[in-house]
Structure formats: structure tokens, C-alpha cells
Amino acid sequence: xxxxxxxxxxxxxxxxxGVCALGYACYNLIKKIEVYEEWLExxxxxxxxxYAKLKTVDEKNLFEKDDDVGFIFSEIxxxxxxxxxxxx
Numbered sequence: 001x002x003x004x005x006x007x008x009x010x011x012x013x014x015x016x017x018g019v020c021a022l023g024y025a026c027y028n029l030i031k032k033i034e035v036y037e038e039w040l041e042x043x044x045x046x047x048x049x050x051y052a053k054l055k056t057v058d059e060k061n062l063f064e065k066d067d068d069v070g071f072i073f074s075e076i077x078x079x080x081x082x083x084x085x086x087x088x
Contacts, residue, residue, distance in 0.1 A: 044087050051080050 054077050 040087070047080070047084050047087060051077075051084050054080055 058073065058077065
């Protein structure tokens with residue numbers, strides 16, 4: 001009888017320690033996720049600003065597509081737009 005009570009108490013103690021450890025691990029992971037979410041929101045807003053600035057630079061189509069500068073600029077705008085679409 002004494003062995004079953006001691007075994008039961010030890011199992012309950014081990015389960016309690018395990019639950020506490022898992023709870024602490026989940027708490028730390030949630031905190032990390034919140035930091036990454038804040039970073040992502042900041043990064044997303046920065047990409048929006050960069051894309052808007054690129055569009056205002058070329059709103060009058062000053063960069064012709066037939067020269068090298070225009071080609072590179074249009075590629076930068078395209079890549080920025082694709083990146084902006086992917087992170088939304």
C-alpha cells in the first residue's frame with residue numbers, strides 16, 4: 001500500500017514539473033512570436049514606404065525603358081512590388 005501511494009505521488013510530482021516546464025516553454029515562444037510580429041509589421045510598413053517612393057520618382061515616366069537606367073529602375077520597381085505582394 002505504501003508503494004502505490006509513493007508511486008502515485010511521484011508520478012503526480014513528475015507530471016506537475018512537466019506541465020510547469022511546458023508552460024514556461026510556451027510562454028517564451030509566445031513572447032518570441034510577438035517580437036517577430038512587431039518586426040514584420042515594421043518591415044511591411046518600410047516596404048510600403050519604399051514602394052510608394054519608387055512610384056513617385058517615376059510618376060512622370062522619366063526613366064525610359066529602352067535605356068539601361070530605365071530597365072534597371074523598372075526591374076527594381078517590379079521586384080519591390082512582388083516582395084510587397086508576398087509579405088501582405
